[in-house]
Amino acid sequence: MKKAFLKIGKAALVLLAALVFGGAAAFAMEWIALGDAQAALDWCRGALAPFCLTATFYGGAALFLALLTGRLWIGTLGVSAVAVGLALVSYFKFAINGSPLELEDFGMIGQLNQVMGVAGNLTIPGFAWAAMGMLALVTLFFLLLGKKLTLGSGRTRFLLLSLELALILGLTIGPGASALGQAFSVNTADRIMSTVSYRDYGLTLGLWRDACLLSNREPDGYDAAYMDGVVKRLDEILKPTQPTASAQDTPNVIFILSESFYDMTRLPGLSLSADPAENFHRLSEEGISGRFYTSYLGYGTGYIEQSIFSGLTGKDLAPGTNICFRDDEDYSLLDSIVTPFQKAGYETEMLHAYNNSLYNRMVTYPRLGFNRLLFSAQMQALDLNIQGSPYAGGYYLSDHVFTQALLSRLDAANADGKKAFLFGISMENHQPFDPEKFGYECQISVTSEQLDQRNLAITRVMLEGLTRADEALGELADALRERDEPTVVVFFGDHRPNLFMTDGGTVYSHLGLCDGNDCSNWDINQVADLYSTDYLIWANNAALLKEPAGTRQDTGLTSLGPAVLNAADMPKTRYWAMQERLSKALLVNTDLYCVTAEGTPYWNVTDAQLTDEDRELMELRDAIVYDTYYGNRYVTNRMNQTVGA
Structure with a gap:
């Protein structure tokens, strides 16, 4: 019985240590991003729920590596490298153009050398070294604790590893992701500009939202007949050119x-x-x-x-x-x-x-x-x-x-x-x-x-x-x-x-x-x-x-x-005739802002002064985009024909 309690106590200690590290990693990322330790601390306190979820992510990742290797310090070292790497890339990107790292930027990862060359000379600032030093001290402390933070036998670690992997898959990228986000006050439904998402949730959760929670939604009743109706309605509005x-x-x-x-x-x-x-x-x-x-x-x-x-x-x-x-x-x-x-x-x-x-x-x-x-x-x-x-x-x-x-x-x-x-x-x-x-x-x-x-x-x-x-x-x-x-x-x-x-x-x-x-x-x-x-x-x-x-x-x-x-x-094809008609209503429409043809800016099209026909056209266009790039392409060829064809 005593051995069982000791094992449970040791497991609890390892879990607690992993969560403490996760909090340190989340804080360090904000320190690098904001350039000031006090500002990072203020963010952690002001966005407590997202901070706790970020800490859980990094603590869980460190624990996963610890279960693989049998040493928590190895897990914290590996996760620290990833967290610091993300934070520094985001910092440099913000320094270059005023926006944080976004999920779409990973498409440029193979061209990183060229991007850095175009950007000019970039050096790691002193506060980033300080944040990295803090994580290094945490890892060193875990290393010095030695066996107190080691995990059990191979069989025990395998069972725990399997359990954690199931939780990771189910709660971060699986059906439980949305519920997890909502439980920690993360908006899992709406498109948000990266700078706003970063401010509210931090870099990690901002990337997680885009990767695992949001998607282009299928129109209600989407099928061949529905899309045929979309094209017919477009022709009614656009008229032959x-x-x-x-x-x-x-x-x-x-x-x-x-x-x-x-x-x-x-x-x-x-x-x-x-x-x-x-x-x-x-x-x-x-x-x-x-x-x-x-x-x-x-x-x-x-x-x-x-x-x-x-x-x-x-x-x-x-x-x-x-x-x-x-x-x-x-x-x-x-x-x-x-x-x-x-x-x-x-x-x-x-x-x-x-x-x-x-x-x-x-x-x-x-x-x-x-x-x-x-x-x-x-x-x-x-x-x-x-x-x-x-x-x-x-x-x-x-x-x-x-x-x-x-x-x-x-x-x-x-x-x-x-x-x-x-x-x-x-x-x-x-x-x-x-x-x-x-x-x-x-x-x-x-x-x-x-x-x-x-x-x-x-x-x-x-x-x-x-x-x-x-x-x-x-x-x-x-x-x-x-x-x-x-x-x-x-x-x-x-x-x-x-x-x-x-x-x-x-x-x-x-x-x-x-x-x-x-x-x-x-x-x-x-x-x-x-x-x-x-x-x-x-x-x-x-x-x-x-x-x-x-x-x-x-x-x-x-x-x-x-x-x-x-x-x-x-x-003009049917598609570009539609685009031209919409340009009479909106000049630009992004996740950050939109501007009407009169030159009036709004944060989103919901608030913009648009006619009922403008809004209907936007819905028709959304259906065309979904059908072309995410659906069955029922009408893609017809969109490349002229209006009425």
Whole structure:
């Protein structure tokens, strides 16, 4: 009997030690994430239920490894490495672009070296070393306790291991996961932006929610007849589209994603000696321009590209899905905005001023409808008039060389009797924004009472990058004026740079545009402002424009694609006709925010001012997305036909 009590007592001690370690791991992760031990402690006390669940997860994981090895310290060492690794990756990601680690980021794990290279030099901060030291001390203490924290015989450990494995499978990824989350005050039903989820639940539970609890829900009554009704109702709302011009009447299209471009003159508190967007403003008077509402701040270029070409955002897909790393088949199920150009005989090419290492472009872009992909090396092999080094600001092609490559490919296609659809991704204005990036040169001077000299040096790098992007735009427009071939240029910034200052704040927080770097603490107008850039549609023949010159008209992720099709008089499939109609209601709709066509931002579409028909269309669209990517594809082919077909 005494031996039995001793065994039970020892098992209880091991269990208690594992839970204590779990609490230490949960605290250490918050310490690394928040950069302050007191702030981490305040979070643990303020979010006690999520903290306890996180502690249970890490304590349970350490116990599992202990049952495998017979030593608790081995379990705590292994789990510490995982916890610290996740926390550091999230910390560095936040340092780069102001957002924590998300489940979709694991799709980029194979490209981590390239991502780190693009981001610049990253060093582990002192407080992270302190948090790691705390976990090391806990592990050392368990090691010194020796046999007091060892577990029983192989048979006993096997039985306990089997029991814990069953609990893990049932309560974390199985049918009990939702009940477990609700028991610890975790919202298991609603989509939540990562920054908000992290604030409320911490990194671990935020990742767990996306991985195991949320899903894209099947429409009620989903079957072939239901989807047939969806298509019929769409046709009633959309009506057959008008015939478009023939292929020979359509213009060339040069579609440019200018890295981190936005109108810097909108920032308050800066005195500039000249206009860094002089050409953009001049061409805006000749074309159509406005705000471009995007889904990321500081990063996410590849995700934004996919949203524009496919009409999908992360909100449309299962939580945690990386929009660039889905099944290959997914990228060709529904026509992209490139597909009609390809079908019309256009030369469809993508040009990227860096290499092919990021965002899975070598796989996805051919499936989106591009006949040819050219990266930095392929562009330099063209017959360009390159004077000196083709690079600027690091290892990206300069925007000047990039513009020369666009014009070269345009002329080559036209010389072959073809129209061209060129999608170009410039990179000279990409981070990192180190003061020495452009050799400490800046064509435009800037002063500010809110920024000291060190922060002004960083700001000048962004200013110079934006100025060079604008000069390249002017160079392109001037060259197209000399060409007879009708050409439409669609130019936009993918996201604003998350320009960090020396104290860890951003240029936006220093200038009073937001409170801190965490968008979960911003109001809706601050989110809409900082999650927007600028765009332009311009043509070398004003008759090609669909609106009067100088028109101001905001757009966004779900609106720019239809605008490109309209600019070239391309026929629209049922899917893109639906997207165009919805763009009259919503410019962007993400897990963080949405913006109506009137430019009014809301936290979600439930609160947005939309008509009954708008909301019905959104439900129909949800059914189409589910059927295409998660269902039986009853109507996918019909969505690639014209309305009424």
